[in-house]
Amino acid sequence: MPKVRHHHELIDHVVIGVNATFPNSDPIVVALQGIAKGAPYWPHIEPRGTLCLGRLRYSSPAATRVLSSLQDALTVLSMTQTERDAEHRREFLAYWSQLGHATPMPYLCMLDGSPLSRDIVYYGDAQRGRFFAEDAAQLATWLSHMGKPSPKQASTTRLIWLDQPLLPAAFPKTGRDVMALAGDHAFDLHVKPGRILPVLLGCHIDGLAVYVCAEIEGISVKDAAKGFRPSKPRPPALVATSFQSKPAMRRSVQRADYAWVHGRGKNAQVHTLRNKKVAIVGCGALGGFLARALAQSGVGSFLLIDADELVASNVGRHLLGMEAVGLEKSVALAKRLQADFPHAVNVEPWTGAIQTAKTEQIELLASYDLIIAAGINLVGELALDGYRQGMHAPPPLVWTWIEEFAVAGHAVGVVDGACLAASLNADGEFLMRLTAEWPADQAHAMEAGCGVAYQPYSAADMMGTVNCAHRLSLDILLGKQQGSVVRSWLGDRELATAAGCRVDEAFSRSFGEITRDWIW
Incomplete structure (x- = not known):
């Protein structure tokens, strides 16, 4: 590649190679002169000399793919x-990482994205990972949720906000370079003899805050x-x-704040969901996965209600x-969600049956944005419905449950003061069930010894109902679903027909979701 055809002052040739899986893999282009001593930093030339190029269609002829790789390399060098x-500015994080030093544990920051230089706090080291926060209270809450001990006194450091990403040639090489970015005496309060000081640098790329250390x-x-008394130690300066x-x-830094975790800064709904509070009654299989799904979507606060302990089955x-076997489901689930989502606003357990709720607990439920009844019994469902009818402004209710052997499942949205009991027959069965009249020997399986009835479906069988309830809950919280509605998951129809039960005409296919009107 003659130098007259491109702008790189050292490179006059490249090496192109293929591996044993070619043409099912891309050609590799290497420019070792691009990483020689004194070579300029150049976009897309990686530390080992490999050029990072676009991928090509495998359907292209092998010779075309080789020539295209060479042309792409020439484009980069030009x-x-x-x-x-x-x-380089657009790929600032990638080059900082390539030219930096890897650590065995992640560096995570919970900063709010404000484009201001400021003092912040941190905890940890290169072996345990470092956690950066706006203040000691935020850091303590985050560490507590993760099950990590909080420091007696948080260590402080500085966030230096940059007007624009640094070019590789301007990356700080010494402490002097770092301090020059912050200004005089910016570190006097943070430096301690014998300690490594992690300094954060932040900037905007495409309107999003990014950080490095x-x-x-x-x-x-x-x-x-040396030369100083204990009573008068060496001055901070x-x-x-x-x-x-x-x-x-x-060091590389990963954002772990709310907006980044739930949408990488581009989810406009996350700020609304962060302020929402959801009470989930029933922390069994349905309630547990539904709680996690809503937490992953960005819902900020949960009240988890269940009276039972987790058993091995x-x-x-x-x-x-x-x-978690032997632990109360609501307590263990709350701890799990807090550890997995330590940035969440609040996750509280409530141990006890919903039908025995006290007045103050019912008043607490009334303050939530959504109540979910997830696979609980009829007594609990009717009690919850009764509580809502007595509230001045009852929160919407999502009632979700699974029919026999998970052949179908439901997520019923009850809003605007509608009464759940109106949708039940005299035996407490939902009038819009999709299956009915199951033969006695097909309706349930029984545990040996104790005679407890159960439904032997798998986690995969119930996920359609979980997803159905998840979507409905989000639609209600975001104001997309205004009135009462019935959404149902259609599972394996052949399993229902083979069992000899009656199948509703709405159950017209297998493995899909339908929406029906609330008619009461």
């Missing part, structure tokens, strides 16, 4: 200085004490000066595993 700078180290505790000459270790289709 980038002007302006184009190279723009690409530069770790700097200064004088040891022993050396800092002198300690800070000792951090200037050591190398700056570049639950584990096959429950969110919780064997480590």
Whole structure:
């Protein structure tokens, strides 16, 4: 590749290769001169000399793919200085990582994205991971939810907000470079002898906040004490000066704040969902997976209600595993959600049957944005319906449950003060069931010894109903579903017909979702 055909001052040839799986893999283009000593930083030339190029269609002839790779390489090497700078800024995080130092544990930050330089707090180290937060209270809550001990006193550091991403040539190489970005005396309060100081750098890329870390180290505790009395230790300004000459270790940082976790900063609904509160009555298989699904969607607060403990036979289709057997479902589920989503606003357990709720507990339910009855018994469902009828402004109710052997499932949205009991027959059965009149020997399976009835369906069989209830709950919380509605999951129709039960005409196919009007 003659230099007259591109702009790279060192590269005059590239090597192209294929591996044993070609043509089912892409050709590889390598420019070792691009990583020689003194070579300029160049977009898409990786630290080992490989060029990061676009992928090609496998259907293209092999020769065409080789030639196209060479042409793409020439295009990269022909980038002007302006184009190279723009690409380096756009891929700032990738180049910081490539030219940085990997750690065994992640560096996570919960910052709110404000484009301001400011003091922040952190906890941890390169072996345990580092956690950055706006203040000590946020950090303590986050660590507590994750089951990690909170520090007695949070360590402080500085976030340096950049007007634009740094080019690779301007990446800080020493503590002096880092301090120059912050200004005089910005680190005096944060540096400590014998400690590594992780400094965050933040900027906007395509309107989204991104962060990286530069770790700097200064004088040891022993050396800092030389020439100074314990009563009058080395002044902070002198300690800070000792951090200037050591190398700056570049570390990658992952955003772990609400907006990023639930949509990578592009989900306009997450701020609405973060302020929503959902009470889930029934923390069994349905309720557990539904709680997690809503937490993943960004719902901020939960009240989890259940009176039972997890038993070993639950584990096959429950969110919780064997480590939670013997624990109260609501308590164990709350801890699990807090650990998995430590940024959540609040997750509270309530142990006890819904039908024995006290006045103050019913008043608490009335303050929630949505109540979900997930696979509980008729006594609990009717009690919950009665509580809602007595409320001045009852929250919407999603009533979700599964028919025999999970051949069908329902998510019923009851809003605007509608009465759930109106949809039940004299035996307490839903009038819009999709199957009925199951033969006695087909309706239930029985546990050996105790004679407890159960439904032996798998986790896969119930997921259609979970998804149906998940979507309906979000539609109600976001105002997309205004009136009462019946959404049903159609499972394996052949299983129902083979059992000899009566199948409703609405159950016209297998494995799909239908919506029907609430008629009461």
